[in-house]
Amino acid sequence: MIFKDYNPLEKKMLQIMDETGTIVKPELMPDLTDDEIKEIYRLMVKTRETDKKALMYQRQGRMLTYAPNLGQEAAQVASAFALEKRDWMVPAFRELGAWLTRGAELEMIYLYWYGNEFGSYVPEDLRILPVSVPIASHLQHAVGIAWAAKLQGKDEVAITYFGDGATSQGDFSESMNWAGVYKAPTVFFCQNNQFAISVPRGIQTAAETIAQKAIAFGMPGIQVDGNDIFAVYAATKEAVDRARRGEGPTLIEAYTYRLGAHTTSDDPTRYRSNDEVEEWSKRDPIDRLKKYLLSKGLLTEEEEAQIVEAYGKLAEEAFKYVEANGETQLEDIFKYHYKEMTPQLVEQMEEYKQFLRERGEI
Amino acid sequence: MxxxxxxxxxxxxxxxxxxxxxxxxxxxxxxxxxxxxxxxxxxxxxxxxxxxxxxxxxxxxxxxxxxxxxxxxxxxxxxxxxxxxxxxxxxxxxxxxxxxxxxxxxxxxxxxxxxxxxxxxxxxxxxxxxxxxxxxxxxxxxxxxxxxxxxxxxxxxxxxxxxxxxxxxxxxxxxxxxxxxxxxPEEDYIIPIGKAKVVREGTDITLIAWGAMMRETLKAAELAAEKGIHPEVIDLRTIAPIDRDTVIASVKKTGRAIIVHEAPKTGGIGGELMAIINEKAFLHLEAPPTRVTGFDTPFPLPRGEQHYLPSPERILVKIQEVVNYLT
Missing domain, CATH: 3.40.50.970 (Thiamin diphosphate (ThDP)-binding fold, Pyr/PP domains)
Structure with a gap:
């Protein structure tokens, strides 16, 4: 229903809770219990605290290049919260909140950013694909997963995350097109954080919204306030339900802002003003939800402090584990390219081991 | 059948x-x-x-x-x-x-x-x-x-x-x-990936090819045989991973090798095979391994493609060159 009422061609953006934490569209409030809203809040704080720590470890030279999530917690957590355990998530690389919401362990996530492939060894009971770096290429995988589920009669939906820059790629169009043709149960979730590294959203497309691109592919699209958990959740839930009912894919544009750098190798002060960042800081998704929770008596300042502290500790412990266990085993570099190593790989590995042995290094 | x-x-x-x-x-x-x-x-x-x-x-x-x-x-x-x-x-x-x-x-x-x-x-x-x-x-x-x-x-x-x-x-x-x-056979069967096949036994030179070039290569082997040269011909079948054992066993026996492919010469699989032969059979060689391939050009449009594709005659000339190396 909301997809009809929020036609992106009419430049309507779905917002349910405004920047002051006030519910402005009570009739659209999604069906979430107070406990669930609180859980979303906890996951957002968990995302923020563990993200901050990762950034700190990187600055200390203990973590590799890292893509921070500051400001995008609502978009990530509230969307992933609308999925069932059996559904699939196909991420890009700035979805820490979605990973945590889906139940991924922080040790694994940190291990990836520490530079070890085992950080992408997702446990069997979690349906999350590894981080995908080539922009928009993974959207195709989400469509394939969703289409395969449909063909096999499995009740599974795939959600895939990407940024505003990804919508310029051919793979974005090919994926949306295919999902539309075969009604693959896919949710295309765009975190429009306004920048692809230094390039602003206006240089990615002349379209007024990203959401309206859905129309050309024969599916609904909606632009939502990406810093409002209720808008994000409501739209995602409806998209997931539609997909489950066999009605096909949906494009969601979560309108948000990357408050931090693209990655730790980027200096955003070169391409945007402090005023702009300041302005967006006022729309902080966690502050907004906190105001709502305080007003409802669902949270106290003390409790917040406890939550923040607990997640800070969790991050420290997780990173301690990663630093103690994160080095790559030599054989693992060779072992996983094929089901069985080729004679060529065996030979290369043995030759290198011999080299190390002769130098007394193994 | x-x-x-x-x-x-x-x-x-x-x-x-x-x-x-x-x-x-x-x-x-x-x-x-x-x-x-x-x-x-x-x-x-x-x-x-x-x-x-x-x-x-x-x-x-x-x-x-x-x-x-x-x-x-x-x-x-x-x-x-x-x-x-x-x-x-x-x-x-x-x-x-x-x-x-x-x-x-x-x-x-x-x-x-x-x-x-x-x-x-x-x-x-x-x-x-x-x-x-x-x-x-x-x-x-x-x-x-x-x-x-x-x-x-x-x-x-x-x-x-x-x-x-x-x-x-x-x-x-x-x-x-x-x-x-x-x-x-009408029933299903498997040919293992990673295994080349010796499709013609010979003693004087090893010819390695695959795919559509097998026909040209086998014809060239026949033409050579008419001239008293007996090539061994290997159908590589798998390009990755290459069956080095079959290639090396043959080259150790013949001491000579030519690779035939229709892809451009530079960076082609022929170069890789020559490298493998050099690494594993150098002391058995009577002549440098070499190749007959397409040119380092885009594939020509049909009015010129007959020049690009290795022909049995081009392969035969190369066979004679290699067999007569330093004689």
């Missing part, structure tokens, strides 16, 4: 594997209703339905990329690139994901898919329809590359590729799709 051509062998392998394993699905441009522009998938949609053999949108990157997702979610996609020269838009998917997903996820996710592509020239086609791109794929860790040359091998190798738990690039020599028939 029935006599069938190479194209029919492709069709038969697909049909038998689809029957054997319900996870096997076939899709690509025109492969469904029409049965493919070469008719490799003819009647599969009729027999197995639109959920097992589908027409795809005209988008190579998506054919491969969507296939990756299907493989991850329990299916075995056998997808077609209509011509290997149209596979380049799918390179990112093939190189960045098909080949890497197993390693990236340390074995959690695998992509047991087959990417079929008709390859090669000599069919008087338009530009981009005659490419021989095996070296691109053989260079990528995580892929297997197979190029059959006969109906019998095609059926057994394609079945093996479909059953393989790793991704396989299956390059079909379209020039000889219908060139000749061969007795092929």
């Amino acid at each position: 029935a006599a069938i051509n190479l194209l029919q062998a492709v069709n038969e392998a697909l049909r038998q594997e689809m029957k054997r394993d319900p996870r096997v699905i076939v899709f690509g441009e025109d492969v469904g209703y029409e049965g493919g522009v070469f008719r490799a998938t003819v009647d599969l949609q009729k027999e197995f339905g639109k959920d097992r053999c589908m027409d795809s949108p005209l988008a190579e990157s998506a054919i491969v990329g969507v296939g990756i997702g299907m493989a991850i979610n329990g299916m075995i996609p056998v997808v077609e690139m209509q011509f290997s020269g149209f596979s380049y838009p799918a390179f990112n998917q093939i190189i960045s994901h098909v080949a890497r997903m197993r390693n990236r996820s340390r074995g959690r996710y695998t992509v047991p898919m087959v990417i079929r592509m008709p390859y090669g020239g000599g069919i008087r086609a338009l530009e981009h329809h005659s490419e021989s791109p095996e070296a691109f794929f053989a260079h990528i860790p995580g892929l297997k590359v197979v190029m059959p040359s006969t109906p019998y091998d095609t059926k057994g190798l394609l079945a093996a590729a479909i059953r393989d738990e790793d991704p396989v690039i299956f390059l079909e020599p379209k020039r000889i799709y219908r060139a000749f028939k061969q007795e092929v």
